[in-house]
Amino acid sequence: MFLPSTYFPTHEENRFANEGDVGRAREFFLKHRPRNLEFLLRKRYEWMNAYIQPGQRVVEFGAGSGLSKEFIRHDNFRLTDVEPRPWVDDVADAMDPPQADGSIDVAVFSHMIHHLPNPVRFFEGIQRKLAPGGLILIQELNTCFLLRLALRAMRHEGWSYDVDVFDPDVVANDPRDPWSANCAIPQLLFRDEAEFRRRLPGLTIERNELNECFVFLVSGGVVVQAKTVELPEFALKAIDAADRLLVGLLPSVFAMGRSIVLRKAANA
Template identity: 35%
Template sequence: MDDTVDPRLLAHADVWGRKASLRAVYGDYYFRMLGALPPKGKYLEIGAGSGHSRDFTKGRDITRLDILPAPWVDTVADAQSLPFPDESFDGIFLLDVLHHLAEPRKFFEEAARVLRPGGRIAMIEPGITPISWLFYNYLHEEPVDMIADPLADQHYGADKDPFDSNQGIPTLLFRRQEHRIALSEAVPALRTVDRQWLSLFAYPLTGGFKSWSLIPAGLADFLVRLEDRLLPALGLLMAFRLFVVMEKRP
């Protein structure tokens, strides 16, 4: 075991290697995010975590950033203070990162700065709906606070752990009108070009990065395709994910 890597990342990497169903669902997530970015150019992954994006991004010019060091991380830095020159990237993607940030506004300001005009951000985050709230609130270790101000400092403290979070932040920012307007006014360089509910059954049935899974990989693929047909009718009630694409204005 590499004692220079946070043991939680190593635990996630171990689960990733053992759970084909999880890899199937996350493979769909990366396919969607990368498909929403410009087809060519330089990309920044924020929150490289346990390094599983490497399975789906071969052939891309990607800089992988995380606040925790690991052999697969190219740059160790805070997403709210990116160590890159202006207009360095054509696309940014992040999976389960935004809800961990203490000051989301600073992240969006920094993302807008390092993106080239026309560049895009694609992110997939927890989506809070009536059904998913039960799962996230009672079966997940991270809290859900739906009355927080998502653009304010979340007050985690100076010794914030990278895993501290509020799973409600993305839904508040992109599904509540007052917060969508506030974000647009706070970071006018960015505009939201797509936001949609994602994931009904497959993701929770995989168990995420828990040790258990209730479905094999083959069934996960089938459920992901079935979900695409059902999401227009059921997304608002029971989606587990929120998929958002933003673009830097020319």
């Protein structure tokens, strides 16, 4: 199958039902706690606990269904989203955060970077809101070959490698549509660490780990739910082990996820 450098399906082409219905997704997860999906979400969030200290001010932007609070254990963890929802603590646009400069110790972003209209302006803004030495914890997509095949098959979200994500004037997504998605953004940002440091010198990359493949596919999805067979824990762990092997051997084919830790300079 030919995979172009740019591919954006329309909302009408999407083969998933309930696109963007985070309320339904939240209700479904909390009611049923499907094993495959819970296993995936544990992997996406629980690693972040090691980077969060007691007493720190922790904010998630673009919280969506708000399921991060099921896995990130912290008393001062606030959820924000651009749309008001019952489980959201503060309504905030990640491109123009209302928090005071230097007021956040840890900023959390899960699968929202690929929705940004302008990535470099976003990071410059979040950097100002972080306290000196503050952290940005990111869990994101990585557009490996298999993920692009899946996106093309389901026509759920698209990608474009034909944008300079470090250009402050670039339009990487439709700024009028919070669900506009360019899934190539995380890969374009983090595949060349030296380039990232050169373009955003106030942030240091402390972790940049590729992960996830079939454990993502068998989950059924977070916001949209595809039909899947619920697997026992031992089978999910076996799939996870196979994923680690495959991602290590052929990341360009199998790595569907990426975990990133960025630190603001202590003297900034």
